[in-house]
Every structure is written in C-alpha cells, then in structure tokens.
Amino acid sequence: AQSVSQHNHHVILSEAASLELGCNYSYGGTVNLFWYVQYPGQHLQLLLKYFSGDPLVKGIKGFEAEFIKSKFSFNLRKPSVQWSDTAEYFCAVNAASGTYKYIFGTGTRLKVLA
Amino acid sequence: DTGVSQDPRHKITKRGQNVTFRCDPISEHNRLYWYRQTLGQGPEFLTYFQNEAQLEKSRLLSDRFSAERPKGSFSTLEIQRTEQGDSAMYLCASSLGGTAYTTDTQYFGPGTRLTVL
Numbered sequence: 001a002q003s004v005s006q007h008n009h010h011v012i013l014s015e016a017a018s019l020e021l022g023c024n025y026s027y028g029g030t031v032n033l034f035w036y037v038q039y040p041g042q043h044l045q046l047l048l049k050y051f052s053g054d055p056l057v058k059g060i061k062g063f064e065a066e067f068i069k070s071k072f073s074f075n076l077r078k079p080s081v082q083w084s085d086t087a088e089y090f091c092a093v094n095a096a097s098g099t100y101k102y103i104f105g106t107g108t109r110l111k112v113l114a
Numbered sequence: 115d116t117g118v119s120q121d122p123r124h125k126i127t128k129r130g131q132n133v134t135f136r137c138d139p140i141s142e143h144n145r146l147y148w149y150r151q152t153l154g155q156g157p158e159f160l161t162y163f164q165n166e167a168q169l170e171k172s173r174l175l176s177d178r179f180s181a182e183r184p185k186g187s188f189s190t191l192e193i194q195r196t197e198q199g200d201s202a203m204y205l206c207a208s209s210l211g212g213t214a215y216t217t218d219t220q221y222f223g224p225g226t227r228l229t230v231l
Contacts, residue, residue, distance in 0.1 A: 009222045044222040090156050104156030
C-alpha cells in the first residue's frame with residue numbers, strides 16, 4: 001500500500017536558518033509528488049509539485065524540492081526561512097495512473113523564531 | 115475568485131444522529147475530493163468525483179458514509195448514525211483536470227469540524 005513518511009513532526013528554526021523537511025514515500029510505480037502548506041488560520045494550499053522532468057522543482061515563496069527516485073524521497077528545502085514561513089507542511093503522493101487517491105503525510109509543524 | 119466553500123464550519127452532534135456537510139467547489143472545477151483529517155494526521159482520502167460521477171472511494175468510507183455530487187456542481191457528504199470516532203475535520207478540495215490521471219492542483223476549502231458527543 002502507498003504511504004508517506006514525514007520524519008520531522010516539529011521543527012523550530014531562527015529566521016535566516018536553512019530548512020530541509022524530509023519526505024519519503026512507499027510505492028513501486030510512477031508517482032506524482034506534492035508539498036502543501038497550511039498557514040495558521042488558512043486553508044491548505046499547494047507549494048510545489050513534481051510529475052516529470054527536472055527532479056528539482058521550484059515552488060512559491062522560495063521553496064524547492066528534489067525528487068530522488070532511488071531514495072523514494074522528495075525533501076523540501078528553503079535556504080533562508082522567514083517568520084512568515086511558520087506553518088504546517090504536508091507531503092503528498094499519488095500514483096501516476098490507476099487511482100485518483102492522494103496520500104498525505106502526517107505533517108511537519110514549522111515554527112520560525114523572529 | 116470565491117474559492118472552495120464548506121458549510122457548516124462546525125457541527126456538534128450526538129452519537130447516533132445523522133449529519134450532512136456541503137461543499138461548493140470553484141465554479142469551473144470538474145474534480146472534487148473529500149478528505150478526513152484527525153488531530154496530528156494529514157488529510158485522509160475519502161472519495162473522488164469527476165463531474166457527477168463518483169469514481170473512487172476509500173475503504174475508510176464505511177456504509178454509514180455517502181457522498182453525492184448531483185449535476186457535477188456542489189457535493190454533500192452524509193454520515194449516518196454518527197460515532198465518536200467520526201469526530202474529525204472534513205475537508206473538500208476541487209481541481210480542474212481532464213479525464214486522465216493528471217497532476218491537478220487541488221484547492222482546499224476551510225473544512226467542517228465535526229464533534230460527536
């Protein structure tokens with residue numbers, strides 16, 4: 001069965017620190033990968049997605065993620081975080097065919113200290 | 115852009131009662147998803163509609179749960195004979211996609227928080 005693991009449940013950083021949030025998935029076939037973010041009091045929204053091509057994808061607000069197929073990973077990175085990045089981040093995966101089902105990880109709560 | 119809306123935002127009910135939630139997707143979006151999210155977890159897929167057709171249901175969706183999307187516009191999720199374990203946030207998302215399994219961007223609503231006493 002498909003699954004997504006986010007190993008960091010809570011992360012606290014100071015402003016300007018670099019960020020890397022881990023995401024590993026379990027699925028044998030071709031997948032599409034996503035990072036969603038939920039800012040306090042707001043809806044879930046898409047940060048970035050990967051479905052083919054360059055494994056390094058860039059999203060909004062300076063975020064990027066790298067798909068490493070051999071490691072089944074899709075880690076999210078940002079070189080310098082800001083206080084406004086305080087949010088909960090969810091990694092998600094869906095199979096490229098055969099199902100419309102999306103599997104989300106348990107989320108990582110990021111707190112950025114000003 | 116009105117976004118995805120959900121009604122009600124909060125629902126408190128007693129065990130055994132039936133509840134119904136409504137989701138209004140972004141108007142031109144043909145795809146609609148329902149998820150359930152409990153504390154400390156990510157959204158769990160419940161069901162998917164493409165226009166009015168319910169094309170996929172999770173095994174999490176017991177026979178007490180039913181969803182509809184008449185005319186391919188708004189959708190309703192009904193839970194019959196609610197149980198305390200049904201307490202959760204119910205999220206709706208919509209997207210614009212073709213008939214293939216494409217990488218659509220889902221737009222989420224604010225959710226309906228259900229508390230079963």
